[in-house]
Amino acid sequence: MTVKDFPFFEAFTDWTGANAWIVQLFAVVFCVLLLNLVVRVMVNRLYKRLQQNTTPWDDAVVGAIQRPLNLLIWIVGIAFAAEIARAETAAPIFNAIGPLRDVGVIATIAWFLLRLTRNMQQNIIQQNRYREEPVDVTTVDAIGKLISASIMITAILVVLQTLGFSISGVLAFGGIGGIAIGFAAKDLLANFFGGLMIYLDRPFSVGDWVRSEDREIEGTVEDIGWRLTRIRTFDKRPIYIPNGIFSTIAVINPSRMTRRRIKETIGVRYDDLDKLPVILDDIRAMLQAHPEIDNEQTLMVNFNKFGSSSLDFFIYTFTHTTVWTRFHEIKEDVLLKISDIITGHGAEIAYPTSTVHAPALERAIANDTRPG
Numbered sequence: 001m002t003v004k005d006f007p008f009f010e011a012f013t014d015w016t017g018a019n020a021w022i023v024q025l026f027a028v029v030f031c032v033l034l035l036n037l038v039v040r041v042m043v044n045r046l047y048k049r050l051q052q053n054t055t056p057w058d059d060a061v062v063g064a065i066q067r068p069l070n071l072l073i074w075i076v077g078i079a080f081a082a083e084i085a086r087a088e089t090a091a092p093i094f095n096a097i098g099p100l101r102d103v104g105v106i107a108t109i110a111w112f113l114l115r116l117t118r119n120m121q122q123n124i125i126q127q128n129r130y131r132e133e134p135v136d137v138t139t140v141d142a143i144g145k146l147i148s149a150s151i152m153i154t155a156i157l158v159v160l161q162t163l164g165f166s167i168s169g170v171l172a173f174g175g176i177g178g179i180a181i182g183f184a185a186k187d188l189l190a191n192f193f194g195g196l197m198i199y200l201d202r203p204f205s206v207g208d209w210v211r212s213e214d215r216e217i218e219g220t221v222e223d224i225g226w227r228l229t230r231i232r233t234f235d236k237r238p239i240y241i242p243n244g245i246f247s248t249i250a251v252i253n254p255s256r257m258t259r260r261r262i263k264e265t266i267g268v269r270y271d272d273l274d275k276l277p278v279i280l281d282d283i284r285a286m287l288q289a290h291p292e293i294d295n296e297q298t299l300m301v302n303f304n305k306f307g308s309s310s311l312d313f314f315i316y317t318f319t320h321t322t323v324w325t326r327f328h329e330i331k332e333d334v335l336l337k338i339s340d341i342i343t344g345h346g347a348e349i350a351y352p353t354s355t356v357h358a359p360a361l362e363r364a365i366a367n368d369t370r371p372g
Contacts, residue, residue, distance in 0.1 A: 025081050032077030036070055043069070060123050064115035068108045075104040102162045110155035117147045137206045138224060142199035145226065191227045194243030198224055203246070204253050214249040217241065259294055259318040260327045262334060267310025272347035276303060276311055282341045287317050290337075292330045294318045310350030 043066045050059040079101035086097065121144040125137055204210045204221055210231065211218040219233040229246070231239045268276060284301040287293050297318040304312045315338070319330050342349055 024084050028077055028081040028084065032073060035077075036073050039069060039073065040066070057120060057123075060116060060119035064112055064119050068112040068115065071111075072105065072108045075101060075108065079104075099163060103159055106155055106158050106162065110151055113151045114148055117144055117151070120144075138199065138202065141206065141224065190244035190247075191242045194245070194247050195224065195226045195229070198229070198243060198246060203251055204255075208253055208255040211252045211254060212249050213252075215241075215245065217249075257322050259297055259320070260322055262315060262317050262319065262331050264335070265304065265312050265314045266338065266342075267307050267312045267350040268342060268347050269350045270309075270311060272345075273311060275345045275347045276313070279342055279345055279347060280313060282345075283315065283338055286337055286341065287315070287334070290334065292319055292321065293334075294320050307350075309352050 043062060047059060047062045047066065050062055079097055082097040086095070121140055124140050198204075206221050206224060208221050209219070210221055217231065217239060219231040219239060221229065222232050222238070223230040225243075227243060228240045229243055231241060233239060268279070272279075280301050280303065284299070287299055287301065288295055293299070294317075298316060299318075300314070300316040302313060304314045306312075315334075319327055321327055321330065339349065
């Protein structure tokens with residue numbers, strides 16, 4: 001019994017012999033699918049295992065390589081299948097397979113490097129809690145953006161070189177065209193260099209509370225980009241500020257203060273003039289003994305002036321804490337203790353009063369008669 005005794009198998013053998021390249025294409029696509037599945041399963045298992053340690057780079061590499069590696073397998077597989085089809089059909093369209101494959105490989109490598117940079121940046125920021133000296137988030141973000149920009153520029157230049165363009169010619173054209181682009185996009189460039197100066201000078205970082213009286217800006221810095229800085233106001237509204245503005249305004253950064261100041265003026269009645277010196281001494285002693293007051297800083301409690309209806313004295317001191325809510329708790333405690341000291345000496349805190357002098361009425365009362 002031979003194959004000729006089975007017409008179907010004979011016809012199939014004849015067809016595969018005449019169209020062997022189609023079978024090869026099917027085999028290549030099947031191998032690509034199988035390899036893609038195996039790689040995906042292996043990388044997922046490895047990634048889950050590496051996430052259990054605190055090393056920032058191993059899971060970052062594996063997490064970054066998964067999707068680019070799958071794409072790379074498809075690019076190489078399809079390019080190989082296209083080469084088989086080109087050898088059989090000699091169609092001109094398949095002549096573009098080589099350059100497209102090279103561009104795809106370069107883009108995939110650049111994609112992997114960009115994902116790796118982003119993953120490393122996120123891991124370093126997330127692991128700040130385990131560090132004795134946390135890294136600065138703004139510095140990490142700036143380095144990540146510089147590396148990403150370098151990867152993209154390098155990838156573009158390599159792609160142009162691969163496609164046959166002269167890199168020296170492209171750079172020369174960029175130098176000439178940069179002048180025209182600079183005039184047309186001066187605001188964009190001003191914002192770009194403004195963002196660069198923020199990263200270099202570091203007047204504020206992500207998470208800082210900043211304020212500018214020049215533009216009525218106040219809030220918490222959420223993000224510093226190359227063109228815009230996003231600040232969240234205390235009523236939770238976002239403000240998007242072009243970076244070029246920061247080169248023309250004064251910015252106050254209260255988050256970097258070392259102490260918070262208590263500066264208050266308090267008045268007592270004129271009737272308590274004789275009690276004022278001992279009141280001031282007791283307040284001064286109370287502040288010096290207060291555990292939340294920094295005695296190494298300036299501490300002043302002095303009679304200041306004769307007010308219109310009070311004897312005014314001021315307190316000037318600093319707290320250890322810079323936390324806004326804790327500062328007000330300390331300030332409340334200090335003011336209440338000052339009130340207790342004043343009342344403890346039989347004095348009273350003054351409030352605005354007016355005295356009207358009526359000599360005729362005073363004489364009438366003294367003579368027990370009505371004024372004429």
